[in-house]
Amino acid sequence: MPKSAGPKAHWFYGHLAAFRADRLGFFTDCARTYGDIVPLRLPGRRLLLFNRPDLIEQVLVTQSKNFLKHFGLRMYKPVLGNGLVTSEGDFWRRQRKLSAPAFQAAHVSDYTTEMVSSAAHMSATWPTNLHVRDVHVDMMQLTLEIACRTLFGADACPDPRVVGESMHDALRNIDVRFSRTIPIPDWFPTPANLRLRRAMRTLDAVVVGIITRHRGANGNSVDSGGRENLLSSLLRARDEDGSAMTDEQLLDEVRTIFLAGHETTALALAYSLYLLATNPATQDELYAELSQVLNGRLPTYEDLPCLPYTRNVVTESMRLYPPADVLGREAVCDCDINGVHVSKGANIFMSQWVMHHDPRYFPEPETFAPHRWTEAFERLLPRFAYFPFGGGPRYCLGQAFASAEAAVVLAILCQRFFFAPDPTFKLELWPSITLRPRSGVRLIVKERTAEKRRPADRE
Numbered sequence: 001m002p003k004s005a006g007p008k009a010h011w012f013y014g015h016l017a018a019f020r021a022d023r024l025g026f027f028t029d030c031a032r033t034y035g036d037i038v039p040l041r042l043p044g045r046r047l048l049l050f051n052r053p054d055l056i057e058q059v060l061v062t063q064s065k066n067f068l069k070h071f072g073l074r075m076y077k078p079v080l081g082n083g084l085v086t087s088e089g090d091f092w093r094r095q096r097k098l099s100a101p102a103f104q105a106a107h108v109s110d111y112t113t114e115m116v117s118s119a120a121h122m123s124a125t126w127p128t129n130l131h132v133r134d135v136h137v138d139m140m141q142l143t144l145e146i147a148c149r150t151l152f153g154a155d156a157c158p159d160p161r162v163v164g165e166s167m168h169d170a171l172r173n174i175d176v177r178f179s180r181t182i183p184i185p186d187w188f189p190t191p192a193n194l195r196l197r198r199a200m201r202t203l204d205a206v207v208v209g210i211i212t213r214h215r216g217a218n219g220n221s222v223d224s225g226g227r228e229n230l231l232s233s234l235l236r237a238r239d240e241d242g243s244a245m246t247d248e249q250l251l252d253e254v255r256t257i258f259l260a261g262h263e264t265t266a267l268a269l270a271y272s273l274y275l276l277a278t279n280p281a282t283q284d285e286l287y288a289e290l291s292q293v294l295n296g297r298l299p300t301y302e303d304l305p306c307l308p309y310t311r312n313v314v315t316e317s318m319r320l321y322p323p324a325d326v327l328g329r330e331a332v333c334d335c336d337i338n339g340v341h342v343s344k345g346a347n348i349f350m351s352q353w354v355m356h357h358d359p360r361y362f363p364e365p366e367t368f369a370p371h372r373w374t375e376a377f378e379r380l381l382p383r384f385a386y387f388p389f390g391g392g393p394r395y396c397l398g399q400a401f402a403s404a405e406a407a408v409v410l411a412i413l414c415q416r417f418f419f420a421p422d423p424t425f426k427l428e429l430w431p432s433i434t435l436r437p438r439s440g441v442r443l444i445v446k447e448r449t450a451e452k453r454r455p456a457d458r459e
Helices: 016-021 023-034 053-062 089-103 105-125 135-152 160-179 191-215 230-236 247-277 280-294 301-306 308-320 352-356 375-380 399-416
Strands: 037-042 045-050 067-069 131-134 327-331 335-337 340-342 347-350 417-421 429-431 435-437 442-447
Touching: 016 023, 016 037, 023 037, 023 045, 023 352, 023 429, 045 053, 053 327, 053 335, 053 347, 089 105, 089 230, 089 247, 105 135, 105 230, 105 301, 105 399, 131 135, 135 230, 135 247, 135 399, 135 442, 160 191, 160 247, 191 230, 191 247, 230 247, 247 280, 247 308, 247 399, 247 417, 247 435, 247 442, 280 301, 280 308, 280 399, 280 417, 301 308, 301 399, 308 352, 308 399, 399 417
Parallel strands: 045 347
Antiparallel strands: 037 045, 067 327, 131 442, 327 347, 335 340, 417 442, 429 435
16 A cells, blocks of 8 residues: 555544545545545545546556456445446456447447437427426436337337336435445345345346347347347347357346446436536537538437537536546455555545546636547547546447437437526535436526527527
């Protein structure tokens, strides 16, 4: 462990109180006050907070074999099972290899059709008059529907509310574990554990039924509309020895896709809309690009390269509000990270929130500035100054999927509607397994008129 100073710790609880009270602020203060390597403690845990791109690259890429996922993420195994987010070693490598073809660019093009259809249908249900709505709730519902339709096929999609409520209840009960100083075993019949079991039984019953129907469809790899879906691709995948995923492995990967492909994209969209609402000039510039390229029609996958400012809006939004605000790794052996000794069992935390707000890499880091993402800027930016999708062998497999989804949804909504801040609303962040808004994201919304003026100009 390094001899560098860190914040004062309680003799038993370590830094747990500060970590619980304000993880984002605590990590930021640690980085700005104590530098690039900050020793921390939680009960029974040794931690290091790394706040420099080259150190992060060593952990995630160069020496990735010396690390596994940190202890906190392992708490989510009751929800995610042994899926790609939580599995390790040879099993993880096999699952990654089997899952990768489902996220190839050719398939993402097919999935975009469902994304556009779902987003267009949702936008058609919104009132045209001036109204206030919680866009976080809207985006959660929309991305859940998209996850269901792209995962199972349009005709097999279950009621998204059933799936969403089960996943939400499960994650809320897992979150309780982070507030405990002494862990309680999964098998112990606490109210939280019992609620978790009920939620997982409901979710699993839905998914297992769909897997069974797909297996009985004579190996059909597409839905009835002739489009590829993720589950069929996973069912079709074969290892080198010809073996496929078991039903249990499929179930774990489906749960993981629901979480990673549903909630994180919903957060990126909700925060993008919030930032556009609070920066009307940027919103106008986005609308100008959409009008020029799309001229009122729905976007396609082929349009995405022609929408660079739309992409920059999402990129900058995930800089300011990264859906995953911290990554962690646990050392499986003693190792040396750029001269820093890391002992076996020590946990390394690397915060996207801290790095994405670091003025060394992002001038005026609190300013929403999509224009900063020029080719020259990105070329000079250190590799792990910005890493919303992680990095190394375990980078997010659904990055292309999520990027396409965020772009087409934003294009559909911002062509038709103008968003403005609700003066009665204040955004409060709740960092959990993802960076959630504590009380939603309420915005004023109104359909654009032919004159293309903002609501404030017309009221």
